[in-house]
Amino acid sequence: MKSQFEVFLRLKPSNNQSQNAMQYQIYQNKRLQVLLPKHVKFGMINNSRDNLDFNFTHVFDQKSSQEHVFTNVTTPVINSFLDGYNATIFAYGQTGSGKTYTMSGAETWQLRGVIPRALSYIFDEIDKRTKFEYKIYISFMEIYNENAYDLLEKRHLETPLEQWNKIALFEDDQNNIHLKNLSIHQCNNEQEGIDLLMMGNFIRQVSSTPMNQSSSRSHCIFTVTLEGCDTTSETCFVSKLHLVDLAGSERISKSQVEGNLLNEAKYINLSLTYLEQVIIALNERMKGANRQHIPYRNSLMTTLLKDSLGGNCKTVMIATISSENDNIEESLSTLRFSQRVGQLENEIRRNEKVDLEAVVKRLEQEKLALIRELEQYQRGGTSTSSNKKIQQQQQNLLPQSSGMPISQKEVQEKVELYLNERIPLLDVKSVEETQKCFEAMKDLYNTRMKEYVTELTFISEKLQKYDEILTRKYENIQSIRKEQSSFLEQKENSSPEIEVYRRNESPQVQFKKRPNQ
Numbered sequence: 001m002k003s004q005f006e007v008f009l010r011l012k013p014s015n016n017q018s019q020n021a022m023q024y025q026i027y028q029n030k031r032l033q034v035l036l037p038k039h040v041k042f043g044m045i046n047n048s049r050d051n052l053d054f055n056f057t058h059v060f061d062q063k064s065s066q067e068h069v070f071t072n073v074t075t076p077v078i079n080s081f082l083d084g085y086n087a088t089i090f091a092y093g094q095t096g097s098g099k100t101y102t103m104s105g106a107e108t109w110q111l112r113g114v115i116p117r118a119l120s121y122i123f124d125e126i127d128k129r130t131k132f133e134y135k136i137y138i139s140f141m142e143i144y145n146e147n148a149y150d151l152l153e154k155r156h157l158e159t160p161l162e163q164w165n166k167i168a169l170f171e172d173d174q175n176n177i178h179l180k181n182l183s184i185h186q187c188n189n190e191q192e193g194i195d196l197l198m199m200g201n202f203i204r205q206v207s208s209t210p211m212n213q214s215s216s217r218s219h220c221i222f223t224v225t226l227e228g229c230d231t232t233s234e235t236c237f238v239s240k241l242h243l244v245d246l247a248g249s250e251r252i253s254k255s256q257v258e259g260n261l262l263n264e265a266k267y268i269n270l271s272l273t274y275l276e277q278v279i280i281a282l283n284e285r286m287k288g289a290n291r292q293h294i295p296y297r298n299s300l301m302t303t304l305l306k307d308s309l310g311g312n313c314k315t316v317m318i319a320t321i322s323s324e325n326d327n328i329e330e331s332l333s334t335l336r337f338s339q340r341v342g343q344l345e346n347e348i349r350r351n352e353k354v355d356l357e358a359v360v361k362r363l364e365q366e367k368l369a370l371i372r373e374l375e376q377y378q379r380g381g382t383s384t385s386s387n388k389k390i391q392q393q394q395q396n397l398l399p400q401s402s403g404m405p406i407s408q409k410e411v412q413e414k415v416e417l418y419l420n421e422r423i424p425l426l427d428v429k430s431v432e433e434t435q436k437c438f439e440a441m442k443d444l445y446n447t448r449m450k451e452y453v454t455e456l457t458f459i460s461e462k463l464q465k466y467d468e469i470l471t472r473k474y475e476n477i478q479s480i481r482k483e484q485s486s487f488l489e490q491k492e493n494s495s496p497e498i499e500v501y502r503r504n505e506s507p508q509v510q511f512k513k514r515p516n517q
């Protein structure tokens with residue numbers, strides 16, 4: 001199924017109402033028209049044009065609330081994630097344009113952003129979907145200067161970033177990416193999810209020093225993994241939701257950074273440039289160009305988001321821009337980038353799998369029951385499943401309304417009783433009666449033998465089929481176990497203890513701003 005990328009735009013409220021405000025019009029909540037200032041000195045803007053138009057799935061103006069943004073952007077994507085499709089929501093924009101505000105939120109619970117709202121929504125929804133049993137896992141990582149780190153590793157609270165273990169990437173022969181040193185935490189309710197988000201944000205903040213503002217200069221990926229099993233069948237699915245807060249693009253000349261900060265800015269710009277190159281390559285391929293190679297591997301961020309950008313994933317971008325003329329060059333760059341992203345589409349499929357372990361368990365039970373039945377036949381008894389049939393047959397054998405002479409009926413009944421061990425001896429009074437008994441026995445024997453042979457053939461064939469199915473399932477399980485070994489290993493490594501930062505205890509410390517703001 002094709003899934004077009006959706007691109008949303010959010011305008012950050014202007015700090016002042018002066019003539020510095022960017023001039024724009026929003027049409028039908030879908031089109032932004034920027035009126036270009038004539039005195040732009042950077043040379044990148046075509047002064048011969050008065051305005052530029054940009055189209056979006058939805059444009060959120062300066063007054064749009066967090067709830068409004070969440071409801072419009074996120075609910076459809078999360079519903080599809082809950083149905084078993086991979087999904088990614090990423091925020092892209094200039095430094096300070098509102099990416100973190102949109103994704104994580106601000107100081108108060110009311111101003112919480114997409115990630116905490118998504119957690120509430122997910123847990124509310126899975127409570128309603130009683131046909132499925134769900135398990136939810138969370139991981140949270142940061143990419144800083146082309147290295148990835150685990151934001152849910154408690155030891156990181158006590159050690160500086162330089163001493164943190166880096167997350168290592170491995171690609172298997174099917175091009176699936178596996179991560180080492182990234183803990184995955186099972187999460188049973190909304191509060192546990194929010195605690196993990198806060199712990200990650202807190203670790204991200206404490207890792208920042210004035211010389212190393214990594215919180216503002218890193219890409220962050222909050223991943224929710226959902227395992228859902230249909231309780232009425234043996235099908236399960238695993239889907240992933242990546243919620244991504246990218247580092248801000250910024251002009252080095254404008255920010256006049258130097259030393260460490262210059263280095264970081266270069267890394268950020270480089271990885272965003274690589275992101276742009278990936279988008280351009282994907283665009284060209286979509287338009288029919290012969291582009292076999294998409295340069296995902298040029299940066300860690302594009303490698304990690306490979307599936308989100310050009311794979312099996314429903315992807316949504318939230319572009320954030322400032323509403324000031326001072327930032328118009330960066331805003332136009334974000335707007336142009338978002339138009340390219342909006343042209344992309346991914347081929348998505350439901351990540352559904354038959355729960356092979358459950359199937360094998362059921363088949364083994366059925367096989368065992370059949371073996372028992374077969375043994376019973378071989379001992380000469382009647383099988384449970386065919387009891388009714390035989391009884392029916394016995395009933396049919398009795399000449400109830402056949403018009404036979406009464407003596408024949410009596411003989412028939414006696415034989416039945418004898419064969420069913422209801423009487424110890426056959427009481428025969430004449431030669432004629434003996435002959436009739438033998439006739440009745442012969443008939444009964446032939447009919448039962450025919451029935452047994454048919455049943456035995458049926459059971460043998462069924463057993464043979466089960467053996468074949470079981471062999472195939474065992475082989476599948478072996479390959480799936482191999483595939484999942486990395487995932488399970490990470491699960492085992494995950495730390496069960498989580499620092500608790502409960503929202504009800506101290507609302508002020510939740511959704512903190514980064515130290516430089």
Ligand SMILES: Nc1ncnc2c1ncn2[C@@H]1O[C@H](COP(=O)(O)OP(=O)(O)OP(=O)(O)O)[C@@H](O)[C@H]1O
Nearest residue numbers: 012013094095096097098099100101106216247248
């Ligand atoms: N829509 C908004 N409404 C109110 N305040 C906002 C909005 N967007 C951003 N802000 C405020 O602007 C400041 C900068 O926003 P934010 O930290 O989200 O930017 P950012 O794009 O994540 O920056 P960086 O790239 O440096 O991480 C914050 O104080 C934030 O609260």
